[in-house]
Amino acid sequence: MSSIKGPGTIEPTISGNDLRIGIVHARWNSTIIHPLVTGAKERMLALGVKEDNITVQTVPGSFELPFAVTRLYAASQIQSSASTSGAAALDLLAGDAPEPSTETASTKPFDAIIAIGCLIKGETMHFEYICESVSTSLMKIQLDLGIPVIFGVLTCLSDAQALSRAGLSEGGHNHGLDWGEAAVEMGTKSRMWN
Numbered sequence: 001m002s003s004i005k006g007p008g009t010i011e012p013t014i015s016g017n018d019l020r021i022g023i024v025h026a027r028w029n030s031t032i033i034h035p036l037v038t039g040a041k042e043r044m045l046a047l048g049v050k051e052d053n054i055t056v057q058t059v060p061g062s063f064e065l066p067f068a069v070t071r072l073y074a075a076s077q078i079q080s081s082a083s084t085s086g087a088a089a090l091d092l093l094a095g096d097a098p099e100p101s102t103e104t105a106s107t108k109p110f111d112a113i114i115a116i117g118c119l120i121k122g123e124t125m126h127f128e129y130i131c132e133s134v135s136t137s138l139m140k141i142q143l144d145l146g147i148p149v150i151f152g153v154l155t156c157l158s159d160a161q162a163l164s165r166a167g168l169s170e171g172g173h174n175h176g177l178d179w180g181e182a183a184v185e186m187g188t189k190s191r192m193w194n
């Protein structure tokens with residue numbers, strides 16, 4: 001029996017053709033993180049986002065995600081306004097993305113940013129503190145900045161839960177695909193609703 005869970009079907013008119021998307025991901029639990037990032041990119045490309053318009057940056061762990069999202073967006077705004085610091089912002093935003101081709105790479109501010117991390121519960125209260133602070137901060141940041149911040153943080157009680165949600169175990173599903181789709185939908189709608 002198929003699951004009743006999931007985001008449903010995206011409107012067929014939604015296209016990422018003109019969107020610029022940032023991904024910032026933690027490196028902690030990299031076995032889980034890599035397929036999630038790949039899944040998010042794969043879905044965005046399938047929805048029309050140009051590879052040159054996807055910027056990927058990394059941080060050590062999930063706790064660093066809110067700060068990184070804030071600064072990444074600010075850097076894209078500086079780059080967009082072509083101020084004197086624009087060149088430095090461009091270097092910063094190059095990240096580990098492929099060399100942008102000047103023909104197609106957009107320099108406008110990001111339409112959406114996906115924050116990807118994987119928290120797995122250990123023996124202490126660390127997990128609870130980081131889950132709470134990161135989720136609350138990412139919500140606040142998207143409302144303060146006025147751009148969609150996609151919550152790509154797995155909060156897992158076991159390794160098995162994380163493997164399943166990265167699509168790495170039997171019957172699992174790669175949630176990165178959903179986050180990529182959410183970024184395209186929300187990036188598009190955020191512009192429409194502006």
Ligand code: DLZ
Nearest residue numbers: 026028060061062063064117118119120
């Ligand atoms: C320290 C730590 C631990 C124990 N577990 C995780 C985890 O499961 N997932 C994750 O993304 N990060 C973890 N971290 C690192 C913290 O997020 C953060 O990078 C450090 O505390 C430095 O601020």
